[in-house]
Amino acid sequence: MASQPVIVVTGAGGQLGKTLAQLWPQSALSQIYQLLALGSAELDICNSDAIASALAPHDVAVVINAAAYTAVDKAEQEVERAYAVNETGAANLAQCCQANGARMIQVSTDFVFDGQANSPYKTDANTGPLGVYGASKLAGEQAVLNCLGEQAVVLRTSWLYSPFNSNFVLTMLRLMREKEQLAVVDDQIGSPTSTFSLADCILAFTGRTDLNGVYHCCDGAEISWCDFAREIQVRALTLDLLEREIPIAAIPASDYPTPARRPAYSVLDISATLADLDLPEPDWQQNLQRVLEHLAQ
Numbered sequence: 001m002a003s004q005p006v007i008v009v010t011g012a013g014g015q016l017g018k019t020l021a022q023l024w025p026q027s028a029l030s031q032i033y034q035l036l037a038l039g040s041a042e043l044d045i046c047n048s049d050a051i052a053s054a055l056a057p058h059d060v061a062v063v064i065n066a067a068a069y070t071a072v073d074k075a076e077q078e079v080e081r082a083y084a085v086n087e088t089g090a091a092n093l094a095q096c097c098q099a100n101g102a103r104m105i106q107v108s109t110d111f112v113f114d115g116q117a118n119s120p121y122k123t124d125a126n127t128g129p130l131g132v133y134g135a136s137k138l139a140g141e142q143a144v145l146n147c148l149g150e151q152a153v154v155l156r157t158s159w160l161y162s163p164f165n166s167n168f169v170l171t172m173l174r175l176m177r178e179k180e181q182l183a184v185v186d187d188q189i190g191s192p193t194s195t196f197s198l199a200d201c202i203l204a205f206t207g208r209t210d211l212n213g214v215y216h217c218c219d220g221a222e223i224s225w226c227d228f229a230r231e232i233q234v235r236a237l238t239l240d241l242l243e244r245e246i247p248i249a250a251i252p253a254s255d256y257p258t259p260a261r262r263p264a265y266s267v268l269d270i271s272a273t274l275a276d277l278d279l280p281e282p283d284w285q286q287n288l289q290r291v292l293e294h295l296a297q
């Protein structure tokens with residue numbers, strides 16, 4: 001068995017997985033633990049034998065599950081696949097953690113809520129997912145908590161973006177280059193969250209064996225997709241990521257129909273996370289700036 005204890009990250013090729021790997025060398029945890037970042041080709045979380053074999057050679061302290069089926073609209077058709085990854089996959093990891101005495105951090109989503117609230121959702125607010133993706137992620141949360149109890153943290157986040165793979169910020173930048181004008185939904189309110197701030201929060205939880213249960217992590221804004229798109233454009237122009245400004249019109253979600261219903265309001269209350277981890281209030285604009293500067297480099 002390797003002498004250094006190991007932190008495992010699943011779904012390492014995803015935008016969160018890539019961010020965790022990038023931040024790892026600067027983390028104080030890297031002095032104590034080794035990072036084992038496994039992409040979907042190296043570890044399929046749907047395969048419990050594969051999980052057992054991948055973890056067996058190591059002294060695993062924590063598994064961070066960044067693997068997920070995240071195609072919100074496609075999930076309405078691929079119901080079985082969504083549950084296989086988001087519920088059974090999470091449960092498989094939890095069982096292996098239990099067998100190895102390891103802790104687990106399960107990343108989850110604002111889509112577990114129905115969006116009928118008008119103030120930030122507390123961690124114990126009633127859930128009510130509107131679609132298959134949210135329902136499968138909620139089932140994953142429950143499976144992990146049932147199996148691991150106090151050895152698990154479920155960390156819900158929202159509107160995730162990064163310099164990697166595909167996400168709203170990258171899509172907007174592309175469309176702003178290609179189009180003469182854009183129309184963006186203005187009646188869904190949420191909090192965009194940079195994978196850098198989520199990864200910082202996950203690494204903080206990784207080092208805190210005394211914390212467990214459901215927590216929320218987001219960048220603290222309360223804005224629409226349209227507000228977010230306008231902020232992206234203003235900042236991208238300043239950084240020369242864009243050459244010219246285009247008009248961005250506000251439209252209702254009813255003008256942009258999608259297969260999956262989305263919550264109209266999904267801001268997460270992060271007060272418990274900030275208090276327990278002793279973190280300052282996040283600054284969503286500064287966090288957007290950090291990602292855009294990363295892209296401008």
Ligand SMILES: NC(=O)c1ccc[n+]([C@@H]2O[C@H](COP(=O)([O-])OP(=O)(O)OC[C@H]3O[C@@H](n4cnc5c(N)ncnc54)[C@H](OP(=O)(O)O)[C@@H]3O)[C@@H](O)[C@H]2O)c1
Pocket residue numbers: 010011012013014015016017039040041043044045046065066067068069070085089107108109110137157158159160161165
């Ligand atoms: N994206 C958002 O806006 C958002 C919002 C709230 C919460 N979240 C949650 O945040 C977490 C990270 O999301 P993300 O945006 O980083 O997702 P992502 O970029 O879609 O990455 C997910 C990764 O999981 C991998 N994966 C899928 N099935 C797998 C399996 N069976 N075994 C192993 N790996 C598998 C995928 O690999 P392949 O590409 O090879 O399939 C992909 O690399 C997820 O729990 C997600 O539910 C995301």
